Amino acid sequence: MTGKIPIAKTYKLFIDGAFPRSESGRTFSVNDTEGELIANVSQASRKDFREAVRAARAAQLPWASRTAYNRGQILYRVAEMLESRKTEFVELLKSIGVNSRSAAREIEDSIQRWVWYAGWSDKYSQILGSVNPVSGPYFNFTVPEPTGVVGIIAPTEPSMLGLISRLAPAIVSGNTVVVVSEGHSSLTSVTIGEVLATSDVPAGVVNILTGDQTDLLPWMVGHLDVNAVDISGISPETDPALLEEAASNVKRVISRQVNEESLELISDFLEMKTVWHPIGR
Amino acid sequence: MSTSNITFRETGSSIKVTPVDEVSLEARAASLATRSIKTNSKRAALHLAIRCMDLTTLEGADTPEKVASLCQKAKRPDPSNHDVPSVAAVCIYPEMVHHAVEATKGSNVKVASVAGAFPSGLSTIEARTADIADAVKRGADEIDIVLNRSAFLAGDEQRAFEEIVASKDACGKAHLKVILEVGELGSYDKIRQASMLAMAAGADFIKTSTGKISQASSLPRVLCMAEAVRDFAQQTNISVGIKAAGGIRTAKQAWHYLVVIGETLGTEWLSPEMFRIGASSLLNDVLLQLKRLDSGSYSGPDYVTVD
Numbered sequence: 001m002t003g004k005i006p007i008a009k010t011y012k013l014f015i016d017g018a019f020p021r022s023e024s025g026r027t028f029s030v031n032d033t034e035g036e037l038i039a040n041v042s043q044a045s046r047k048d049f050r051e052a053v054r055a056a057r058a059a060q061l062p063w064a065s066r067t068a069y070n071r072g073q074i075l076y077r078v079a080e081m082l083e084s085r086k087t088e089f090v091e092l093l094k095s096i097g098v099n100s101r102s103a104a105r106e107i108e109d110s111i112q113r114w115v116w117y118a119g120w121s122d123k124y125s126q127i128l129g130s131v132n133p134v135s136g137p138y139f140n141f142t143v144p145e146p147t148g149v150v151g152i153i154a155p156t157e158p159s160m161l162g163l164i165s166r167l168a169p170a171i172v173s174g175n176t177v178v179v180v181s182e183g184h185s186s187l188t189s190v191t192i193g194e195v196l197a198t199s200d201v202p203a204g205v206v207n208i209l210t211g212d213q214t215d216l217l218p219w220m221v222g223h224l225d226v227n228a229v230d231i232s233g234i235s236p237e238t239d240p241a242l243l244e245e246a247a248s249n250v251k252r253v254i255s256r257q258v259n260e261e262s263l264e265l266i267s268d269f270l271e272m273k274t275v276w277h278p279i280g281r
Numbered sequence: 282m283s284t285s286n287i288t289f290r291e292t293g294s295s296i297k298v299t300p301v302d303e304v305s306l307e308a309r310a311a312s313l314a315t316r317s318i319k320t321n322s323k324r325a326a327l328h329l330a331i332r333c334m335d336l337t338t339l340e341g342a343d344t345p346e347k348v349a350s351l352c353q354k355a356k357r358p359d360p361s362n363h364d365v366p367s368v369a370a371v372c373i374y375p376e377m378v379h380h381a382v383e384a385t386k387g388s389n390v391k392v393a394s395v396a397g398a399f400p401s402g403l404s405t406i407e408a409r410t411a412d413i414a415d416a417v418k419r420g421a422d423e424i425d426i427v428l429n430r431s432a433f434l435a436g437d438e439q440r441a442f443e444e445i446v447a448s449k450d451a452c453g454k455a456h457l458k459v460i461l462e463v464g465e466l467g468s469y470d471k472i473r474q475a476s477m478l479a480m481a482a483g484a485d486f487i488k489t490s491t492g493k494i495s496q497a498s499s500l501p502r503v504l505c506m507a508e509a510v511r512d513f514a515q516q517t518n519i520s521v522g523i524k525a526a527g528g529i530r531t532a533k534q535a536w537h538y539l540v541v542i543g544e545t546l547g548t549e550w551l552s553p554e555m556f557r558i559g560a561s562s563l564l565n566d567v568l569l570q571l572k573r574l575d576s577g578s579y580s581g582p583d584y585v586t587v588d
Contacts, residue, residue, distance in 0.1 A: 050579055057581070225581025245578075 011041040011186065013048060013210065014193035016055035017203025023047050028211070030184055033097045041186045044209035046219045049178065052207035053225055056149045056176040059204030064146050064174030072121035075172060078199040079115045082107075085195060089160060092191060096159070096184040110164040113261055117168035124173065124266050132274070139277040144270040146174035147252060148227035151220040153213050154181035155233035155258035159188040162258040166230055167192075169265035171205060179208045180220065181233075186210035221246045228252035228269060285474070287438075287481045289517060290446055296516050298477045301469040301505060310501040313544055314537045324574055327567050328366055329551060330535040331358060334567075335393055335524065335559040337372040338588075339492065345380040348373055352384035354586065359568050362575075368564070369553035370423060374399075375416040382420035393423035393458070397448060400462075400491035402427035406444050410451040423456040424448075425488060428475055430465050438478060445482035458486035458524055458557075461506075464496025469505045476509035480521045490527035492559065497527025500537055507545040514546075523550070526559030532570040535563060561588065 011030075012019040024045035030038050044052075063071070082089075086107050093103035125144055132140040150170045155162030163179065170177050181189040193208040209216070213234060220229055221242045229246060231238055232255050246253045254268045286295045318326055336355045338347060352371055359365040370391035371381050381392045394416040397409035413424055426448050433441040449457050459479040463472050479487050487506055489498040503525045510521050523546075525538050535558055542550050550556050565585040572580040 053579070053581075219579065222578030223581070224579060224584055249578075 008039065011039045011190045011210065013042050013044055013052075014190065014197065014206070014208040015048065015052045016059075016207065017197060019193070019197075020048075022211070023051075030096075030187060032095045038095055039187065041190070041210050044180070044211035044216065046216065048209055048211075049180070049216055049219050049223075052178040052209055053149060053151075053223055055204035056178050056207055057225055059202055060146070060148055060174070060176040063171075063176055063202060063205050066174075068122035068125065071172065071174065072118050074200045075118035075121065075168070076115065078196060078201065079111050079118060081195045081199045082111050082114065085191075086111075089188075089191065092187055093160060096187060098158075106158055106161050110161045113161065114164055114168050116261060117172050117266070120263065120266060121172050124263060124270075127263065128267055128270065128272075134276075137279045139279060140274065141277070142272050142274045144173065144267070145273050147269045147271055148175060149225060150175045150177045150269055151223075151226045151229040152177050152179045153217065153220075153229070153231050153233035154179050154185055154189055156181075156183055156185045158259065159185035160192070162233065163189055163192060165259055165261065165265075166232055166256075167206065170230065170269045171201075173266055173270055175228075175269050176205045177207065178220070178226070179206065180213050180216050181208070181210055182213045218242060218245070221251065222249070224249050226251065228254060230254045230256075230268075232256045232258050287442075287477050289481045290483050291519075292517070294517070296477060296481055296513065298474055299512070301473050301508075303469050306469060306505055306508075307501045310499075310504045310541065313504070313540050314500055316537075316540050318536055318540075320574070324571065326536045326539060327532060327571050327574075328364075329539060330532065330558060330567055331368055331564065332366045333539075333551075333553050333556050333558055334368040334564060335370045335372040335526070335557050336368045336564060337492065337526070337559050337561050339372070339374060339395060339399075343374060343377055345377065348377045348380045349384045351588070352381055352390065354564070354588070355390045356385065356388045358564055359571070362571075365568070365571065369557055372425065372559055375412060375419065375421070378416055378419035378421050391422040392420060393425055394419075394421035395425045395491075396421075397424075397426040399425070399427055400460075400493040402429045403431060406447055409444070410447050413448055413451040414453075417451070417453055417455045421455055423458060423486075424452050425458045425460055427460045427462060427491060428479060430462055433475060433478070434466070434471075438474075442478055442482045445479055445484060449483040456485040457483065458488045458522075459484040460488045460491055460526075462491055462494070463489050463498070463502045463506075464494050464527075469501070472502060472505045473509045476506045477513060480510070480513045480519075484521060486522040486524050486557065488524035488526055488557075488559070492527040494527075498525045498529060500541060503538060504541050504545060507542055507550075510550075511546055520549070520555065522555040522557065524557035524559055526557075529558055529560045530562050530566060532563070532567045535560075535567065 022042040026043040027040040090103045129143045134140040355368045370393045372393040396413045396416040398404040429441045461475045569580045
């Protein structure tokens with residue numbers, strides 16, 4: 001066939017289950033390792049961030065109110081969708097400079113990790129919660145609850161496994177998230193957004209913005225309706241002023257290795273609630 | 282629709298009602314909604330929106346305590362900030378009027394009561410005027426009644442007109458707002474006709490909706506009413522107020538309405554005496570936007586009261 005028109009994908013934001021362009025109309029370009037343009041990617045503004053937080057807030061309670069079993073099923077479905085798009089991800093990672101063997105391994109590891117976290121959905125609460133001994137005719141329980149809306153600065157390297165490793169432990173317990181990714185990893189993040197959009201994950205549970213992380217981080221840290229920020233994706237020398245700002249609005253700041261798998265990462269995004277209940281006679 | 286006439290109650294003079302160009306009306310409303318408000322005007326616009334607000338609770342589950350807390354919020358919307366003005370009025374059911382009068386004593390917050398078989402208006406005119414007189418006796422400063430859409434849409438405009446006249450008489454000194462329930466009228470022509478009819482019958486305010494049906498206030502509908510008010514003022518030299526109500530939840534929507542009123546009727550109408558916004562959840566969003574202007578960072582619903 002001659003004269004075939006190449007159809008390139010438009011990389012847009014992922015907010016409230018839809019794929020809008022930035023309200024600012026701005027874009028930035030991402031080139032492949034040869035310097036050829038791969039795509040012009042939407043550059044999110046602080047107003048896009050505000051909309052994403054609004055969507056995440058609206059989705060949080062319904063997501064947390066689903067049964068643990070149902071959340072686990074939905075996350076498992078995401079793994080199934082990732083599995084079916086493996087070749088697309090391998091090609092994508094290769095175009096942004098990952099060699100083909102590492103790319104294939106990164107996809108496998110990502111899917112395995114996602115399933116590992118999906119399995120925790122109806123188990124973490126038994127392990128992390130407790131029945132506490134008290135001197136009185138009461139039951140005293142400590143139960144974990146999701147923190148709320150979490151802002152995630154997506155790791156740039158490894159772009160796929162990094163984001164998967166930060167995303168899964170946050171949403172498994174009923175948090176909703178706003179991810180900000182930048183540069184090459186934006187392409188991976190948006191494609192993960194496309195997987196989530198087709199996997200029964202309710203709109204607003206995961207919102208993905210692409211743009212300038214240093215630009216958006218102060219808005220994320222200052223936003224009073226964001227309960228935790230995960231800054232694992234950027235260098236540990238974060239501006240102390242930002243940490244002070246986070247402290248001033250009692251926000252959790254999480255910083256971890258970008259490639260880890262542990263129950264502790266789930267508990268990073270949990271609040272422990274203790275309840276007293278009289279023992280009936 | 283062709284041009285028709287309505288007789289003005291006060292003078293007996295005839296008032297012309299012209300048809301509405303639907304396409305231009307909607308285009309005009311849409312273009313006014315794109316007007317951007319710059320940061321230094323935002324605070325003034327938000328304060329104006331609060332000053333023009335009728336804080337409303339019209340639930341079957343309303344209690345004296347709920348009304349009292351609504352009145353507290355009406356007097357001091359943001360207890361942490363003295364600059365935030367109080368709202369224009371609280372809007373409640375007649376049964377709650379004396380609680381609201383008690384709770385707003387000593388402030389300039391007015392008490393508005395719905396009355397007259399709200400929200401349908403379908404009981405005898407005697408029962409409705411008695412309801413109105415009772416609300417006024419309990420101390421309501423403003424009365425919100427509904428237009429008899431049943432009569433109006435059936436073509437019995439005369440009856441709808443006379444019922445408003447009777448309601449106006451029952452109000453005495455209290456201000457009368459007539460709710461047209463624009464979502465039930467079906468067309469812009471009907472909205473303009475109903476607006477003219479209510480004004481000619483003696484309404485001090487015309488109001489869009491009860492808030493009880495999903496089709497409520499919208500920008501083109503309010504523009505349509507504002508144009509009717511402008512025509513009426515030109516023909517009679519009498520200025521009638523407008524109240525937009527139902528479905529106005531965000532600060533951005535509120536200032537779209539301010540723009541429409543200001544551009545159509547002039548700044549004279551941008552005051553609580555001539556323009557009102559009826560809302561229950563709008564105030565919190567306006568307060569959040571004010572906090573955002575003051576602090577520089579986005580605020581969240583955890584930082585305002587749960588009503």
